[in-house]
Amino acid sequence: MFEQELKRIRQGIETAFVDKTISSQLTYRPQLVMNNRESNDKVIATLQRELLHCDFFQFSVAFITESGIEGLLGTFKELEKRNIQGRILTTDYLSFTEPKALYKLASLSNIEIKLFETQGSHEGFHTKGYMFREGDIYKIIVGSANLTQSALSVNKEWNTKVISTKEGDYADRILSEFSQLWNHPLSKPWNEVATAYEAMYMAMRQERRRTMIASESKQLAERPCLVPNSMQQAFADRLVAYVEEGRQRALLLSATGTGKTYAAAFAMQRLEPRRVLFLVHREQIARQAKASFGRVLGHEERMGLLSGSSKDYEADFLFATVQSMSQEYVYSQFKPDYFDVIIIDEVHRAGARTYQRLMDYFTPTLWLGMTASPERTDGFNIFELFHHTIAQEIRLEEALEDRLLCPFHYFGITAYTDDDGEQRTIAENGATSVMRMDIHRATYIMEQANYYGYSGKRVKGLIFCSRNEEAQQLAGFLAQLGVKAIALSGADSQERREQCITRLCDDDVAEEERLEYLITVDIFNEGVDIPEINQVLLLRPTESPIVFVQQLGRGLRKHEDKEFVVILDFIGNYTTNFMIPLALSGDRSYRKDTMRRYVMEGTRLLPGCSTMYFDEISKQRIFESIDAARFDETKFLVTHYRALKEKLGRIPDCLDFERHGDVDICLFINKFRSYYHFLVKKEPEYTVRLPLIAEEIVAMVAERLADGKRPHELLILKHCIKGVEDPIGMAMVEARERYGLAVTSLVEQSCIAVLTGSFFVGAAIKKYANAAIFTYDSGVLRVRREVQTLLVHNREFTDIVRELVDLGLYLYETKYSKLYKDTPFQLYQSYTYTDVCRLLAWKKDCVPLNIGGYKYDEYTKSYPVFINYNKAEDISSTTKYEDRFIDPANLIAISKSNRTLQSDDVQRALHADEEGVAMHLFVRKNKNDAGSKEFYYLGRIHASSQAELISMQDEEKKRTVSAVELWYRLETPVRDDIYEYITGD
Numbered sequence: 001m002f003e004q005e006l007k008r009i010r011q012g013i014e015t016a017f018v019d020k021t022i023s024s025q026l027t028y029r030p031q032l033v034m035n036n037r038e039s040n041d042k043v044i045a046t047l048q049r050e051l052l053h054c055d056f057f058q059f060s061v062a063f064i065t066e067s068g069i070e071g072l073l074g075t076f077k078e079l080e081k082r083n084i085q086g087r088i089l090t091t092d093y094l095s096f097t098e099p100k101a102l103y104k105l106a107s108l109s110n111i112e113i114k115l116f117e118t119q120g121s122h123e124g125f126h127t128k129g130y131m132f133r134e135g136d137i138y139k140i141i142v143g144s145a146n147l148t149q150s151a152l153s154v155n156k157e158w159n160t161k162v163i164s165t166k167e168g169d170y171a172d173r174i175l176s177e178f179s180q181l182w183n184h185p186l187s188k189p190w191n192e193v194a195t196a197y198e199a200m201y202m203a204m205r206q207e208r209r210r211t212m213i214a215s216e217s218k219q220l221a222e223r224p225c226l227v228p229n230s231m232q233q234a235f236a237d238r239l240v241a242y243v244e245e246g247r248q249r250a251l252l253l254s255a256t257g258t259g260k261t262y263a264a265a266f267a268m269q270r271l272e273p274r275r276v277l278f279l280v281h282r283e284q285i286a287r288q289a290k291a292s293f294g295r296v297l298g299h300e301e302r303m304g305l306l307s308g309s310s311k312d313y314e315a316d317f318l319f320a321t322v323q324s325m326s327q328e329y330v331y332s333q334f335k336p337d338y339f340d341v342i343i344i345d346e347v348h349r350a351g352a353r354t355y356q357r358l359m360d361y362f363t364p365t366l367w368l369g370m371t372a373s374p375e376r377t378d379g380f381n382i383f384e385l386f387h388h389t390i391a392q393e394i395r396l397e398e399a400l401e402d403r404l405l406c407p408f409h410y411f412g413i414t415a416y417t418d419d420d421g422e423q424r425t426i427a428e429n430g431a432t433s434v435m436r437m438d439i440h441r442a443t444y445i446m447e448q449a450n451y452y453g454y455s456g457k458r459v460k461g462l463i464f465c466s467r468n469e470e471a472q473q474l475a476g477f478l479a480q481l482g483v484k485a486i487a488l489s490g491a492d493s494q495e496r497r498e499q500c501i502t503r504l505c506d507d508d509v510a511e512e513e514r515l516e517y518l519i520t521v522d523i524f525n526e527g528v529d530i531p532e533i534n535q536v537l538l539l540r541p542t543e544s545p546i547v548f549v550q551q552l553g554r555g556l557r558k559h560e561d562k563e564f565v566v567i568l569d570f571i572g573n574y575t576t577n578f579m580i581p582l583a584l585s586g587d588r589s590y591r592k593d594t595m596r597r598y599v600m601e602g603t604r605l606l607p608g609c610s611t612m613y614f615d616e617i618s619k620q621r622i623f624e625s626i627d628a629a630r631f632d633e634t635k636f637l638v639t640h641y642r643a644l645k646e647k648l649g650r651i652p653d654c655l656d657f658e659r660h661g662d663v664d665i666c667l668f669i670n671k672f673r674s675y676y677h678f679l680v681k682k683e684p685e686y687t688v689r690l691p692l693i694a695e696e697i698v699a700m701v702a703e704r705l706a707d708g709k710r711p712h713e714l715l716i717l718k719h720c721i722k723g724v725e726d727p728i729g730m731a732m733v734e735a736r737e738r739y740g741l742a743v744t745s746l747v748e749q750s751c752i753a754v755l756t757g758s759f760f761v762g763a764a765i766k767k768y769a770n771a772a773i774f775t776y777d778s779g780v781l782r783v784r785r786e787v788q789t790l791l792v793h794n795r796e797f798t799d800i801v802r803e804l805v806d807l808g809l810y811l812y813e814t815k816y817s818k819l820y821k822d823t824p825f826q827l828y829q830s831y832t833y834t835d836v837c838r839l840l841a842w843k844k845d846c847v848p849l850n851i852g853g854y855k856y857d858e859y860t861k862s863y864p865v866f867i868n869y870n871k872a873e874d875i876s877s878t879t880k881y882e883d884r885f886i887d888p889a890n891l892i893a894i895s896k897s898n899r900t901l902q903s904d905d906v907q908r909a910l911h912a913d914e915e916g917v918a919m920h921l922f923v924r925k926n927k928n929d930a931g932s933k934e935f936y937y938l939g940r941i942h943a944s945s946q947a948e949l950i951s952m953q954d955e956e957k958k959r960t961v962s963a964v965e966l967w968y969r970l971e972t973p974v975r976d977d978i979y980e981y982i983t984g985d
Contacts, residue, residue: 026887033159040977042151047602051075054132055087062126064090066101067563070409071611080110091116091125092405095204106190109189113190138171153609232263235392239267239967249367249386254394257557258373258404261289265296278319280345281953283307286319312545326354336363343368351380388649397586400607405556407609410567414618442477454534455562461535463519471519485517505532531557535566541574545583571618577625589664590631597981604977632671654807674702694797700771706804708811712751718805750841762847830934888973894962906964941968
């Protein structure tokens, strides 16, 4: 076994340092470890992976911060359960390492912590080394990354990972060096030096703070003006354009903490109104908004407050509480057109009588509403109130990408152990009877909350429960545990809520009056601005991605006293668990494969410094929920359709789902054949009815072309609608000039085959028998007479086809246009069997059963290989091949059964390069997902001469059959996140 590992190490060294085309396993190959958003690489993801596979680890890093280790706490806890021991050596160099981080690490029974005291040495200490032992092998990462949040996720860091045996010189030297440092007299166990170092750290921190304040004050004095971020600039541009168009109302929809108030200020800077009214629901927010506007606009003498304690009626920029302004004797002092612009903060509240009174009275040039959560549960339509005009909408992922929000560390945890040793969850099955809280569960919750911690001086947490009764019970049990918490519900007055928020957040409140947690069901889902929140506990099932993001968002606002927010999600056995990866990813396709990948690789895929971790039980529960979920159910689609219709104030078109919706339009097409068919069945206001032939054509275009995976047919339809004489020729010209595509006769003939219907086989022949666009008339290709008549005389048909063409071209440009080399495919995008046959320009489609894993097409000299990486348990034993990746650049695939080395398909693969045959690789994980029809495209492959005849047992027929094991080299090694998802358990 050890000899085999030595061989792999040598091969890995050759690949890394001699010839990158040499085959070797990735886990044995030296690598550059860095942060790269484009390739979804993060240093922290590599550390997590190596920790989970090692049997012992040692770190030597100069600096360790609380935010740096937070994303690793779930992994460290898992190692503690498995009794995987570790040593971490750090230093007091520059007094930078945070004591709170070391206390946290020292609380783990499997990790030893030592601090190297540079104060007693004339030398600095700046090592950054991570060593992982896995059996007889060491994996060692050395480079520039400390255990800090930015270094592990976003900074430009270069680290080299090498693989060595203990006897290797490199490993021997670095392990020896670590041992010397670990046993050095200046390396002290953390518990012996913790008090002294903490005092030194606090003194240095205060000095740094004084220096920072002085520096910031100087910069503030010298800085001429604030500059808008990308979101604020885009919003200001759009709002100015809307005003110039004469629009009188507009909405800004953006996640809490993204800078909506500043965005409004920058927009006012551009619009230059004489008088502005800014309406809020709390005086504190009015003061904050006034200060923000002052920083952007200056002229603070023109700004004033109108609230219970301030009456600046003469101010040109008036920041008022709605409680004060909505009183008749107050608002009647102003003429209805006195203000040029009125801005309503947290506009989702605008359905209340106080707001409606003001909107009925005032007549400004522009009403601007701002909120993070426009969807209402009381039936009031904010979108309608603002004429369905959305100036800007920023989703969670976009906000994280632009670093507008505080990074979050999400932990999906479960498994509460009762006194009898039985494994239970905090809340099982969503049933009321088992939601009762007890002291044991409360204790478990607090143990998790204390372990995963918070950023800042003290915890300022929110807890979301399923029911008010549960919230009250939990508050009582937490009191028994010495935790200061209060349960709030809709029955509590606004004044009481404000008092509790102050007790939670204000550090000037007397210590005996302070709160650590506010517990609620849903009153803090929206409309609450508490930037100090540093921990959020979710003790309820995820019922919708919107609510999940609303509750997550309570902690995402940036604040000077926190670097990150901790999200603890106690995951029970809920059927809606699949919504967790949906909410975190922002994915709208509802593809089960995408959801699973996010659960497995979430930290790599999340933007910025945010991380995600699921323990094994909660991970399994999410997978089970994904497996059981049905995203093609009519009720599901109708619900999302109605939400978008309400948002837009009209029947949405196809592109509206891409730009403003929460689900992919393709879900409607897959279920109903086309969006038109859906509207006919489910929308009473939709009165369009097409003749049967038109419906068949619409269905074919929607099902086969509107996904945008190839633009050529769409361009042909576009020119057919225009009525040009040669729509095919014009389309090919546009494909070249607009998209830079090489148009060959094969591609042109392929398009003709699709649009005449000759491409289709099997059941599709009957399905699309009346859907051909073109036909041959006396040997001449022409638009079908019936189609031509529809295009000329049926405006509704033409509009529907044009809408599908626009959708398809939009999807091509946004999802499929970055073609891999000279292929018609985009690397790592997903394609069905039929997509592959069509894009490779085969004359005819081929049913999956006839492809059987691979198929050669003589006409195009193309040879796609399809691999189901995880085979279903119920398929034939002879087709349950052991296809497997050796590493991201090399794959072993098994031929069909009853093949020898001399079989035609084997020989063709072996000699593909010399015969000019293009081989392409398509892989799907296919784990318990009967609905998955798409494969990841992984690029071109080349068979090596390494092929071996093997025998397989056919269990059904009780016989042995032959097959050939073929080795393939990928032209482009599989990107790490895709590779690990496909090959992972």
